[in-house]
Amino acid sequence: MSGATAAAGGPVPRKKSKVGSLERQQRISIRSSYAALSIFVVIFLVPPFYMVMTALKSSAEISAQQGNPWIVQSPTMENFIQLATDASFQRYFINSVWVTAMVVIISMAIAILAAFSLSRMGFKGAQVLSTGVFLTYLVPPSLLFIPLFQIVGTLGLINNTWVLVLLFPTLAVPFCTWIMIGYFNSIPKELDEAALIDGATYPQILVKIFIPVALPGIIAATIFAFTVAWGGFLYPLAYLYSADQATLTVGIVRELIKGDVFAWGMIMAACVMAAAPPIIVYTFLMDYYVAGLTAGATKG
Amino acid sequence: MADGSTMVVGASATTPPAPRQGGTMKRLARRRSMAALALCAPLIALIICLKIYPTFYAIFLSMLDRKMNHFVGLDNFAYLLGRPSFHLVIFQSCLFAVTAVVMKAIIGFILAHLMHNIRGSSQRIWRGLLLVPWVIPLSLSTLTWWWLFDPSYSAFNWTLSWLGLPEVPFLGTVWNARISVIMVNTWFGAPFFMIMYLAALKSVPEQLYEAAAIDGASAWQRLIFITLPMMRNIILITVLYSLIVTFADFDIVRILTNGGPQDGTHLFATYAFAVGIQSGNIPRGASVSLFMFPVLATLAFFVLRDVLNRNKEVAT
Structure with missing residues (x-):
């Protein structure tokens, strides 16, 4: 080459x-x-570029079909303003933010505790559990969404954003735990042995040594959980049917497309606004995320 | 993982009288492993309640009739296997997964090499630009692709006719739609392969290439005899993992074609959704999903084997 x-x-x-x-x-x-x-x-970059260009067009310009569709002729912020003041779009945004925040907090709490235990404390069957965690990471959401539909139906959570708070961690936790085990294992044993000799307890070791030292790993795992919750599409589509419970992805795909009259300027503006948070997060923290993802690839 | 060294130190820290040390140590060890288990309890509960139990529940569900009050054995599976539209689902899922993964692997490999050639800080910017497709939530970018493919307002067709070429109904015929969904998946997934391969490339020791250069190896020979063998494990793991994810993909087909035209683009996931959730035939939807299970289990077995092998290699 x-x-x-x-x-x-x-x-x-x-x-x-x-x-x-x-x-x-x-x-x-x-x-x-x-x-x-x-x-x-x-x-x-063709699709993102076209997304932004369409978002800046007025409905009249789109339906006129004159001239080059790639370039906006008279840019307008009207789509963005209309969305920002639209009660249902605000609802989707708030739903997404709340679900994502809960999923990140729950997933990280479960993952950090489990990874600390699996990496340092150990018990009978710890090895089996580590392998099991990796295997559950390989279970795609589309394999179990139908039995889960019945299960959350029994729990009375259908059409309630809590269903996502319950189910998204099943997608995020395995990989977060796996990343955290890797980072915790790379912390030299001498460090916590020294702390133990000085009389530190396990909670102290976790909070004062492991979390600060493994901060890059925690950032990577947090971004992963964020991505899963923010971009998830199948679960909200299957379990949330009314507009007031929809998250951004489903709200845009299902609710903004009404009948055959596509308000494409508006839809693309909504996509831009929904894609902005992940893009901002990745702009600043991409290095941590890539390092976490490729940790296995760079070793050896 | 769980070695005795920290345990012994921990025990001596709370120095008990010498004769009783054995008993205290045992008690401490037991208490510690109970605490360790407690820390893993949420994880274990999550895996059992929301992964293992649903798997068995899916098997149970798939053996019920539509109203879910009669046991019908394997009738749902037999029915599906006799349906021509389900044959199309099997064909399309395999075609989609294999073609898209091969494309992603090749494009990712080329991109990783190009990126590896440019060093320094500009690499970070180029990497950021190339990762954009992978950062935008897939359902939103698929919506944009749909708009690009739109039959009457299509920006692609405008460009084609501007170039004097005939217009293409991207989602209008079965094969066009199949190629389109594969294209979108490739666009979305290639950056992931790029960063995995780039990390692997960076870890190949520079001395190997220097030695090869001294021996007069050509660029091609260096690729075949150094780069590929050194990256073999990562390529395998990435390809197998991507096969799993692509085989079970949902978003792209659901938004772009919703299975059409003439059920030609349905994947297992979208077909299960159409049958199970939209038509309300939960047992048959569960059976459609379960058809993925043997394929996914086989792939997962190989991924796990390679990852464990690799960890062993790294450890030694």
Whole structure:
């Protein structure tokens, strides 16, 4: 793929020209990498770009179908203003925020306690449980949503956002625990042994040593739980049927699309507003998340 | 994981009189393992109540009739296997998962190599730009794709006719729709492969390439004999994991085509939703989902094996 170091393989008569050609080869390789990456970036960013462009169009401009659809002719914030003052859209947003906050708190609490126990304290069957946690991570939401529909129906939680607070942790906790076990295992044993000798109790060790030292892991796991809860689509679609209980994803896909008259400017503006929180979070914390995800890949 | 070293230290910290030490240590150890178990209790409860129990409940449900008051054995499975529309679901799920994962793996591999060529701080910005598809909630970006594919206002078709090419009904025919949903899944998933491969690439020791360069290896040879073998495990784990997720995918097909045209794009998940939730036939919906189980279990077995192997390698 890269010609960067391939030059070294070629027959090179003189020392001086070798250096020159190596440098040139390297430059060419880097430039062509940039060129190829630019093409990929343009292709990858077509949908988000079009999302923003449509969001800035008025309904009249969309239905007129004149000129280039990729570029907005008379940009307007009217879609955003209308959504921001729309009671039902505010409702979706509040529902999403509340569900996500609860899911993150519950998932992280369960994951940190379990990971601390599995990584440091240990009991009979701890190894089995670690493996079980990893296996449950591999269970996709679409495998069990029908029996869960019956179960939450029995619990009387259908069409209530609490159902998501109950069910999203099943998707978030396994991976969060798995990440946290990895980070906790990487903390040297000497550290907590020293604390134990000094008379620290396990809760103190967890709060004063493990949580601060494993903070990058906690950030990564939190982002994962956030992503699961904010972007979840199947569970809210299956279990929440009325508009006042809908979260953003379902509210936009199901409620904003009414009949065949698509208010696309409005829908895309809603997508932009709903996609903004994850994009902001990832802009600042991407490094932690990538490090957490690829922790297994970089070792060894 | 649970070695004795911390335990001994813990016991000596609360120094009991010498003769009774054995008993105290045992008691302490027991108390500690009880506490450890208690800390895991929420996790265990969650796994048992919301993963294991629903699995068995799904098996039970799948053997009931539509009204859920008669036991019908395997009739639901037999009925589904006799339906041509379910054959399409099986075909499309396999086609979707295999094609999309292969595309994602190839594009991710190319992207990771390109990214690896550029060093320094600009890499972070490029990575951020390429990760955008993966950051936007999938249901929202799929909605945007739908709008891009829209038959009368399609921005893609506008571009095609502007270039003097014939318009394409992206979601109008079965095969076009199949290709479209695969395309959207590839767009969404390729960045994930990129970051996994990029991390793996970074961990390949530079000396290997230097040694190869001295021996006069070509770029191709370095790829085949160094990069691929060193990344083998990560490639396997990522591909298997992605196969699971893609095979069980729901959002894209549900929003883009809702199974149409002519049931040609239904996956197991969307078909189970249509049958179980929308038509209200819970037992048959549960049976549709359960058809995924053998495939997912096989894939999960291999992922687990590779991950455990890798952990062992890393540990030694």
